Amino acid sequence: MAEQNKLVKEITSMDEDFAKWYTDVVIKAELASYSSVRGCMVVRPYGTALWENIRNELDSRFKATGHENVMMPMFIPEGLLQKEKDHVEGFAPEVAWVTHGGEEELQERLCVRPTSETLFCDHYKDIIQSYKDLPKLYNQWCSVVRWEKTTRPFLRTMEFFWQEGHTMHETAEQAVEETERMLNIYADFCTDCLAIPVVKGQKTDKEKFAGAEKTYTIEALMHDGKALQSGTSHYFGDGFARAFDITYTDRNNTLQYPHQTSWGMSSRIIGAIIMTHGDNSGLVLPPAVAPVQLVIVPIATHKPGVTEKATELYERLAKSFRVKIDLTDNSAGWKFAEYEMKGVPLRLEIGPKDIENNQCVLVRRDSREKSFVSLDSLEESVSALLKDVHDALYEKALARREEMTYSVASLDEMVENAASRPGFIKAMWCGELECEEKLKEVAGVTSRCIPFEQEKISDTCVCCGKPAKHMLYWGKAY
RNA sequence: CGGGGUGUGGCGAAGUUUGGUAUCGCGCUUGGUUCGGGACCAAGAGGCCGUGGGUUCAAAUCCCGCCACUCCGACCA
Numbered sequence: 408m409a410e411q412n413k414l415v416k417e418i419t420s421m422d423e424d425f426a427k428w429y430t431d432v433v434i435k436a437e438l439a440s441y442s443s444v445r446g447c448m449v450v451r452p453y454g455t456a457l458w459e460n461i462r463n464e465l466d467s468r469f470k471a472t473g474h475e476n477v478m479m480p481m482f483i484p485e486g487l488l489q490k491e492k493d494h495v496e497g498f499a500p501e502v503a504w505v506t507h508g509g510e511e512e513l514q515e516r517l518c519v520r521p522t523s524e525t526l527f528c529d530h531y532k533d534i535i536q537s538y539k540d541l542p543k544l545y546n547q548w549c550s551v552v553r554w555e556k557t558t559r560p561f562l563r564t565m566e567f568f569w570q571e572g573h574t575m576h577e578t579a580e581q582a583v584e585e586t587e588r589m590l591n592i593y594a595d596f597c598t599d600c601l602a603i604p605v606v607k608g609q610k611t612d613k614e615k616f617a618g619a620e621k622t623y624t625i626e627a628l629m630h631d632g633k634a635l636q637s638g639t640s641h642y643f644g645d646g647f648a649r650a651f652d653i654t655y656t657d658r659n660n661t662l663q664y665p666h667q668t669s670w671g672m673s674s675r676i677i678g679a680i681i682m683t684h685g686d687n688s689g690l691v692l693p694p695a696v697a698p699v700q701l702v703i704v705p706i707a708t709h710k711p712g713v714t715e716k717a718t719e720l721y722e723r724l725a726k727s728f729r730v731k732i733d734l735t736d737n738s739a740g741w742k743f744a745e746y747e748m749k750g751v752p753l754r755l756e757i758g759p760k761d762i763e764n765n766q767c768v769l770v771r772r773d774s775r776e777k778s779f780v781s782l783d784s785l786e787e788s789v790s791a792l793l794k795d796v797h798d799a800l801y802e803k804a805l806a807r808r809e810e811m812t813y814s815v816a817s818l819d820e821m822v823e824n825a826a827s828r829p830g831f832i833k834a835m836w837c838g839e840l841e842c843e844e845k846l847k848e849v850a851g852v853t854s855r856c857i858p859f860e861q862e863k864i865s866d867t868c869v870c871c872g873k874p875a876k877h878m879l880y881w882g883k884a885y
Numbered sequence: 886c887g888g889g890g891u892g893u894g895g896c897g898a899a900g901u902u903u904g905g906u907a908u909c910g911c912g913c914u915u916g917g918u919u920c921g922g923g924a925c926c927a928a929g930a931g932g933c934c935g936u937g938g939g940u941u942c943a944a945a946u947c948c949c950g951c952c953a954c955u956c957c958g959a960c961c962a
Contacts, residue, residue, distance in 0.1 A: 427955090430955085441953085445953070497962090500960080501961070553962095555961070556886065556960065556961075557955095557956095563961080610962085614962075615962085616962065622962080624962085636962060639962065673962095704921095706920075707920050736919095736920085737923085737924095738922085738924055739922070739923095740922035741924085742922090744923045745923075756921070884962095
């Protein structure tokens with residue numbers, strides 16, 4: 408009977424079917440739900456709270472580096488989208504078009520923004536006149552739409568939530584510096600808040616953003632050995648500025664084109680959290696962004712004083728942490744399983760025996776390790792444990808990534824390993840598109856990035872055997 | 886977009902081969918007993934069988950179309 412019960416919210420094990428495990432976690436942990444709109448999800452309160460925490464952390468980092476938030480229109484007139492050639496070619500196949508207003512056909516159709524470079528440029532054209540107007544450091548939090556063929560909750564949805572920063576600078580150097588600064592903010596956010604180790608690097612020309620001169624990326628490795636691009640930062644040079652005729656007068660009274668960047672991180676990062684830390688019991692959330700950092704489960708609430716004591720602890724801890732107390736009449740065991748599935752980093756149990764001893768039980772989600780702690784120094788214990796959980800999550804993720812990262816020196820080795828051994832594959836590359844395409848064809852891998860931290864695996868390109876220019880990370884990606 | 890799979894109360898399934906008006910478990914509601922790892926008893930509520938058409942006296946079941954989800958590939962930040 409108990410066994411049957413357990414099956415109700417059972418999550419498919421990762422080894423059995425990783426894709427099913429992933430969607431089970433999303434649905435059963437109540438992060439999101441499918442909607443009647445194809446490819447679009449309902450982000451439920453728990454998922455929304457997680458996103459809000461991510462957003463707040465990032466937003467404060469953006470503001471600390473001088474950025475301001477704005478809100479742009481969600482529609483882009485066709486003419487505007489078409490101003491930059493590479494950009495429109497890159498996005499045209501996946502934009503949604505608005506053709507009618509009410510019953511009337513529009514003279515010029517509008518696309519639902521897939522990204523807002525063109526809107527920002529159109530606006531910057533009006534507000535940038537002088538070097539004194541630079542830099543412009545704008546960001547917006549919004550959703551965008553891309554008409555995707557196949558979708559998966561958080562990883563790829565037709566509408567997704569993100570922030571897009573768009574900045575304008577006097578010089579190329581300043582713009583490149585901004586591009587790097589924002590990439591570092593993303594990388595630090597991933598390690599410090601999400602406990603996800605990332606590889607920083609540059610995209611190859613093939614993989615870079617439509618219209619960009621350089622695209623920087625952070626790449627994370629998921630539990631199943633597939634890579635997930637977790638944040639990008641682009642340097643545009645003055646290409647858009649020329650296309651949109653954005654000019655400013657410099658200190659010598661000559662007209663110049665400003666240099667531009669854009670950078671974004673999306674709700675896809677929630678997919679990264681799930682697939683980096685999750686286990687067969689469900690979600691495991693990093694404490695810094697967990698909607699609930701600690702859940703209080705009172706034991707034997709019918710016994711006198713238990714509910715009161717639990718409530719007292721709740722009120723005390725709520726001053727310093729994101730705390731939830733579960734006073735429902737579900738059994739204690741049910742609650743344990745429920746909050747484990749939802750990835751709550753710490754559980755506090757308090758029962759009659761604990762009250763007698765002026766203690767409570769703290770249980771870590773990541774290791775399920777229990778500790779009995781005194782109520783006198785509860786805040787310190789919780790604080791220390793949350794930090795331990797974060798560190799342990801990061802270490803574990805890093806260890807796994809290292810274990811799943813390996814080098815190959817020949818094409819045969821690449822083909823053989825790509826098929827049998829999931830993970831990041833380090834290999835040398837000559838710099839030619841042809842080789843990138845061939846590796847995709849014969850080994851099924853794409854270039855993830857040219858890491859900033861280079862190392863020499865061999866002298867020659869893994870594909871063609873000509874002299875190598877860079878070491879690349881290759882892999883299969885989401 | 887190509888190939889495969891799935892669609893039955895909120896969830897998971899049986900029923901489809903061989904047409905006869907829907908079954909089970911969980912969840913939900915109410916009452917009671919429980920309470921340190923997904924509790925138990927009792928009584929209830931809840932279903933346009935994804936959707937549109939066709940065949941038939943009769944369709945969850947057979948035929949055709951469509952939609953959604955899903956896996957593999959292609960595409961894709």
